[in-house]
Amino acid sequence: MWCPDLKDKTGPRYRQIAAAIGESIDNGALPEQAQLPPQRALADRLRVSLNTISRAYAEAMKRGFVCGEVGRGTYVRTGGPLPAQVSRASMSRPADGPVDFSLSLPAAGEGAAALTQALDNIKASACLSDYLDYQTDADIGHHREAACRWISRLGLDARSDNIIITNGAQHGLMVALLALLQPGDVLLTEAMTYAPIKALARHLGLILFPVDMDAEGLSPAALDAACRATSAKTLYCLPTLHTPTTLTMSSERRQDIAEVASKHDLLIIEDDVFGFLPPERPPPLACFAPLRTIFVTSVSKSLAPGLRVGYVHAPERLCRSLRAAVNLSCWMPPPLMSEIASLWIEDGTADRLNEFQRSEARARQALARKYLNGHGMVSDPSGFHLWLPLPAHWKADAFRVAADRQAVKLLTADPFTVSPTDSPQAVRLCLSHELTRERVGKGLEIVARLLDETDDPGVLVV
Numbered sequence: 427m428w429c430p431d432l433k434d435k436t437g438p439r440y441r442q443i444a445a446a447i448g449e450s451i452d453n454g455a456l457p458e459q460a461q462l463p464p465q466r467a468l469a470d471r472l473r474v475s476l477n478t479i480s481r482a483y484a485e486a487m488k489r490g491f492v493c494g495e496v497g498r499g500t501y502v503r504t505g506g507p508l509p510a511q512v513s514r515a516s517m518s519r520p521a522d523g524p525v526d527f528s529l530s531l532p533a534a535g536e537g538a539a540a541l542t543q544a545l546d547n548i549k550a551s552a553c554l555s556d557y558l559d560y561q562t563d564a565d566i567g568h569h570r571e572a573a574c575r576w577i578s579r580l581g582l583d584a585r586s587d588n589i590i591i592t593n594g595a596q597h598g599l600m601v602a603l604l605a606l607l608q609p610g611d612v613l614l615t616e617a618m619t620y621a622p623i624k625a626l627a628r629h630l631g632l633i634l635f636p637v638d639m640d641a642e643g644l645s646p647a648a649l650d651a652a653c654r655a656t657s658a659k660t661l662y663c664l665p666t667l668h669t670p671t672t673l674t675m676s677s678e679r680r681q682d683i684a685e686v687a688s689k690h691d692l693l694i695i696e697d698d699v700f701g702f703l704p705p706e707r708p709p710p711l712a713c714f715a716p717l718r719t720i721f722v723t724s725v726s727k728s729l730a731p732g733l734r735v736g737y738v739h740a741p742e743r744l745c746r747s748l749r750a751a752v753n754l755s756c757w758m759p760p761p762l763m764s765e766i767a768s769l770w771i772e773d774g775t776a777d778r779l780n781e782f783q784r785s786e787a788r789a790r791q792a793l794a795r796k797y798l799n800g801h802g803m804v805s806d807p808s809g810f811h812l813w814l815p816l817p818a819h820w821k822a823d824a825f826r827v828a829a830d831r832q833a834v835k836l837l838t839a840d841p842f843t844v845s846p847t848d849s850p851q852a853v854r855l856c857l858s859h860e861l862t863r864e865r866v867g868k869g870l871e872i873v874a875r876l877l878d879e880t881d882d883p884g885v886l887v888v
């Protein structure tokens with residue numbers, strides 16, 4: 427049985443063992459795909475607690491040396507350990523401490539080997555100096571073509587000339603608001619919306635007007651009424667895997683929304699940031715209203731958020747002002763980052779990374795069904811999130827505090843609700859941020875238990 431060499435190692439035992447795993451991979455004692463010893467056997471051999479070995483394996487996973495699942499064993503990763511910079515980035519996902527369902531991040535850790543490969547390819551290219559220079563839109567034509575191929579898979583009839591590259595979807599949204607609206611303008615949104623839109627609107631002097639939703643998301647009748655009641659000329663919405671409710675509009679609903687938009691000459695900013703997760707999905711709203719929709723997406727949820735690469739596809743008449751807003755806000759996104767995304771799209775890596783996100787989302791949603799079945803959760807089998815309307819005996823804020831006391835972090839509806847007085851008693855959980863499925867299961871078990879308790883603080887024993 428492989429046994430770590432802890433000679434001369436200092437610091438906590440679990441870190442010593444994790445470091446020894448890394449060294450054994452480097453010196454070949456642990457080849458690719460080798461299975462690490464069962465935790466109990468190694469604990470006995472080293473005369474440490476089982477918990478120390480569990481922490482050591484979780485730490486090794488965090489550093490990218492190994493992968494695996496509880497019950498199925500821990501294996502040395504293929505493609506070697508993650509580079510150090512990726513291990514550092516994953517520090518925002520601790521292997522111990524509270525289970526954090528509050529952050530909306532994709533699952534960690536499958537892109538590092540691909541990044542090494544992409545950087546090697548870039549290193550070998552003849553025009554490295556281009557990445558160091560200011561670029562015109564024409565210079566990055568091949569990035570727009572790759573983006574065009576990528577988003578066309580969603581059913582969008584995209585044109586590369588109509589693509590604007592941004593620093594992620596968040597920047598894409600800001601660029602759209604900067605280009606399309608003036609201070610004092612009304613922006614329509616779903617009654618619950620992506621929380622930063624509220625802050626962006628406040629900073630840009632926009633007036634947010636909430637539009638009611640039903641079981642399929644944004645209601646066409648409510649949108650029609652909102653257009654009549656306001657002078658709004660722009661709608662921001664999330665038709666696919668809406669946050670926080672996880673709802674996806676059907677094709678019929680999209681058609682109805684497009685018709686209302688056309689009737690009121692409304693521009694639509696469609697946030698499709700989660701759109702690559704479902705393998706089967708209705709076409710983007712932009713397909714139903716191509717001349718009035720600014721389609722915004724990014725590689726953050728499908729490939730890697732740290733690349734900060736976003737794609738906006740817009741009707742030709744709006745492209746100029748959108749590009750001007752990119753110039754104004756950041757001059758230009760770094761071409762090196764969109765080069766990496768383009769290489770991944772072209773060589774199939776993007777498909778592989780996206781498939782990893784999909785399968786991880788599916789596995790975690792299955793865990794949610796196991797623990798929360800019968801508790802009225804709303805979720806999509808390929809989404810990252812859960813929406814949990816609470817039983818009558820719980821107020822959302824009390825539930826959040828109770829979960830926090832039991833080391834589980836989650837969000838109430840408040841940050842998402844445009845009119846705070848209308849906040850439903852519900853919570854949102856993001857399942858993808860945690861490093862391991864084991865921790866997701868542990869957190870869900872606590873949430874399930876809490877749902878059956880009352881919010882009487884005397885009952886909640888920490």
Ligand SMILES: Cc1ncc(COP(=O)(O)O)c(C=O)c1O
Binds near residue numbers: 697
């Ligand atoms: C609904 C929604 N839109 C946009 C974004 C921003 O994504 P990006 O990382 O591409 O800026 C997020 C990030 O969580 C999101 O949840």
